[in-house]
Amino acid sequence: MATITKNKTPQRKCIGCNESKPKKELIRIVKTPEGEMLLDTSGRANGRGAYICRNADCLQKAIKTKGLNRAFKMNVDTDILVRLSEEMAELDKG
Numbered sequence: 092m093a094t095i096t097k098n099k100t101p102q103r104k105c106i107g108c109n110e111s112k113p114k115k116e117l118i119r120i121v122k123t124p125e126g127e128m129l130l131d132t133s134g135r136a137n138g139r140g141a142y143i144c145r146n147a148d149c150l151q152k153a154i155k156t157k158g159l160n161r162a163f164k165m166n167v168d169t170d171i172l173v174r175l176s177e178e179m180a181e182l183d184k185g
């Protein structure tokens with residue numbers, strides 16, 4: 092018998108709190124082919140990505156636990172982390 096699959100929202104794991112959440116509640120941090128890192132607010136940026144909750148707390152957690160470094164398999168520069176934190180704070184405000 093065919094199983095009925097509901098149209099479930101895909102879940103992704105936040106690299107900060109490690110909880111799986113619907114993709115739309117998360118934001119993608121993208122490393123572009125040029126090596127730039129940004130918050131993918133459009134959801135369409137090219138490159139390697141990691142998902143994180145849309146809040147500054149989870150970003151801080153990801154920085155502290157080196158979740159970002161693990162996700163991108165590199166040491167993310169402090170100035171990049173600072174910029175991402177600022178961008179996230181802006182989003183958090185709404």
Ligand SMILES: [Zn+2]
Nearest residue numbers: 105108144149
């Ligand atoms: Zn989170």
